[in-house]
Amino acid sequence: MTQQRFWSPQIRQLSAYTPGEQPQQDDWIKLNTNESPYPPSALALQRMAEQCDARLRLYPDPRSTTLRDAIAAQFALQPQQVFVGNGSDEVLAIAFMALLRHGQPVLVPDVSYSFYPVYCALYGIECQAVPLDGDLHVQVTDYAQPNGGIVLPNPNAPTGLALPLSEVRQLLAGNPDSVVLLDEAYVDFGAESAASLVNEFPQLLVVQTLSKSRALAGLRVGFALGHPDLIEALNTVKDSFNSYPLDRVAQAGAQAALEDRAHFDAITQRIVASRAWLAAELQALGFSGPVSSSNFLFVTHPRRDAAQLQQALRERKILVRHFKQARIANYLRITVGSQPECEALVRALQDILGQPGQSPSHSSTP
Ligand SMILES: *Cc1c(COP(=O)(O)O)cnc(C)c1O
Numbered sequence: 001m002t003q004q005r006f007w008s009p010q011i012r013q014l015s016a017y018t019p020g021e022q023p024q025q026d027d028w029i030k031l032n033t034n035e036s037p038y039p040p041s042a043l044a045l046q047r048m049a050e051q052c053d054a055r056l057r058l059y060p061d062p063r064s065t066t067l068r069d070a071i072a073a074q075f076a077l078q079p080q081q082v083f084v085g086n087g088s089d090e091v092l093a094i095a096f097m098a099l100l101r102h103g104q105p106v107l108v109p110d111v112s113y114s115f116y117p118v119y120c121a122l123y124g125i126e127c128q129a130v131p132l133d134g135d136l137h138v139q140v141t142d143y144a145q146p147n148g149g150i151v152l153p154n155p156n157a158p159t160g161l162a163l164p165l166s167e168v169r170q171l172l173a174g175n176p177d178s179v180v181l182l183d184e185a186y187v188d189f190g191a192e193s194a195a196s197l198v199n200e201f202p203q204l205l206v207v208q209t210l211s212k213s214r215a216l217a218g219l220r221v222g223f224a225l226g227h228p229d230l231i232e233a234l235n236t237v238k239d240s241f242n243s244y245p246l247d248r249v250a251q252a253g254a255q256a257a258l259e260d261r262a263h264f265d266a267i268t269q270r271i272v273a274s275r276a277w278l279a280a281e282l283q284a285l286g287f288s289g290p291v292s293s294s295n296f297l298f299v300t301h302p303r304r305d306a307a308q309l310q311q312a313l314r315e316r317k318i319l320v321r322h323f324k325q326a327r328i329a330n331y332l333r334i335t336v337g338s339q340p341e342c343e344a345l346v347r348a349l350q351d352i353l354g355q356p357g358q359s360p361s362h363s364s365t366p
């Protein structure tokens with residue numbers, strides 16, 4: 001007998017976000033969740049190890065003061081303009097509740113991070129999809145309509161396309177009376193951050209994460225930058241929910257990762273170089289897609305079904321992401337891995353597509 005009678009009524013209506021697959025064995029080439037193929041900063045690993053002692057009996061600093069000071073310094077802001085959370089997904093969840101519930105629809109691109117409609121449903125916010133143009137670009141003029149807030153990833157996910165700062169500025173200037181949340185999860189791979197606009201636009205909230213460009217998806221640290229009054233609202237929700245979202249290991253590791261500029265520069269440059277190589281190879285195989293400013297490529301093939309390609313790669317122990325949403329159902333989102341991983345992907349695709357490769361074991365051309 002089902003015990004769903006114990007569920008709070010709202011739970012029946014929710015359809016939750018589906019995270020990308022995390023296989024339990026490590027013989028997979030994982031190009032499906034936009035993690036870094038490189039290890040985190042050695043300094044961060046060392047500082048985290050140093051935290052693992054008897055002090056773990058104590059609660060961590062509930063406000064993550066030294067980490068927030070370090071983030072503020074990095075962006076030339078004040079600590080009261082910085083909020084930190086357990087991954088940027090948590091920061092986003094808190095921001096939707098704290099700043100985006102005004103009885104008017106929140107505007108999001110129709111092709112975007114699929115967690116946004118999930119937060120809207122959780123909080124009873126109407127989510128209005130604003131279509132990308134025919135080339136999958138965000139047109140900021142399309143957002144000039146009544147709204148309870150605007151949420152945009154920049155670069156957008158899963159397209160990888162970035163909005164230049166001039167267009168972000170135009171969007172903010174035209175929308176002074178509701179919050180504009182820019183999710184900059186991938187900004188370090190080639191886009192311009194709007195962090196420099198925080199002092200100019202009180203309605204702007206910039207959200208970033210250490211999961212992608214800092215190679216710390218497993219640590220769960222994200223942050224928001226904005227006017228102190230926006231940050232205060234986030235803190236009020238946080239302290240109504242969980243006072244200690246970041247443990248002391250995470251606070252120390254995140255701070256060290258931000259300090260270790262050399263490691264950050266080295267790994268982002270390697271990913272950007274592999275992205276250029278992989279984009280050219282995929283193009284040679286017949287794929288096309290938008291120009292990526294992120295650590296993934298969003299590609300489609302004129303003669304091949306994306307879901308079948310994903311399955312054929314899976315049989316070769318390579319994971320990539322496919323979304324069923326109609327408009328993008330024939331695209332694959334492929335994380336830029338290490339150079340050897342990118343090369344293994346290209347060899348697998350040559351094999352699957354039946355084009356001359358290193359040593360195709362069979363041809364699957366129809
Ligand atoms: C990966 C991702 C996040 C979540 O990052 P975490 O900090 O790991 O929670 C948020 N937004 C977008 C667009 C992402 O792709």
